[in-house]
Amino acid sequence: MLADDRNVMPDELKFEGDKAFFTAALDRADLIVHGRNSFEDQPSSPQRRRIFLTRTVAAIAPDPANPKSALWNPDGAPFETALKAAGVDAGTIAVIGGPGVFGMFMDRYDVFWLSVAPRVRLPGGEPCFPGVPARSPQQILAAHGLHAGEPQMLDPAEDVSVTPWRRDA
Template structure:
């Protein structure tokens, strides 16, 4: 397989992807990042996300793989959406079943999905909103701060961009 697995996360200054209700708060939203992010998803062969994200955001016509424990292995819902249990089937097997053998797979979270793909990422786009703090929120990764976890997984920052004042993008690669 020649699949590039690209993670996409926007985090608060304290490394959180959601608030205490497991919702993405408005403080993490940025128009320039949103346009960049949507364009990246449009280019992807497949978008992988958790069930909560899938249920919270209508599918604009992209092919989605929804990680959930509510199925044993995987279960197609329609032409664009397949439910998948990472504990029941390895990603390589489900990708082969879906006919995804090359191109970009965009992984957009949540935490358990990011944790599952951590050693598989070829790239991770990390956007940080410096002024935002979510002390009771959901961390991007269960094992620590995003930059430390990504570095421990063998990725390094290859590009930095200031998207807006206080909103910065770091591109991590192997």
């Protein structure tokens, strides 16, 4: 789960090591893609180029709140059109969710970084991917042709780790 039953990421799911890993990854990205409930809440967030998924526009529109952001309705335009609207034609794209957004890109990821906090339980919470909890996140990633790499420990005291899931070249 990536949020509780109110669709909020609770404090017990926030770890400094995970936050540092996430921030560093976003700092390296050329574009951030996310849905309405996902955001980084960092001082540099407004400076990042992004595509915000929404059903409030027909296809593509500039974001009136951020000149570095494009609003995209996936039902109205292909992702490649959204990339052009965002001014990105190459580089690293960070998809930060939520579950519907993650699900849209399952067959396009080169790598998906899956963080796990095994001591945290969020019954009835927001799953990370469509199909969870019937299948585990790892089973879903594997079903989409991704393979687990070596996990990295982010918070040894809490047993929080991140594992790269990569697509074969």
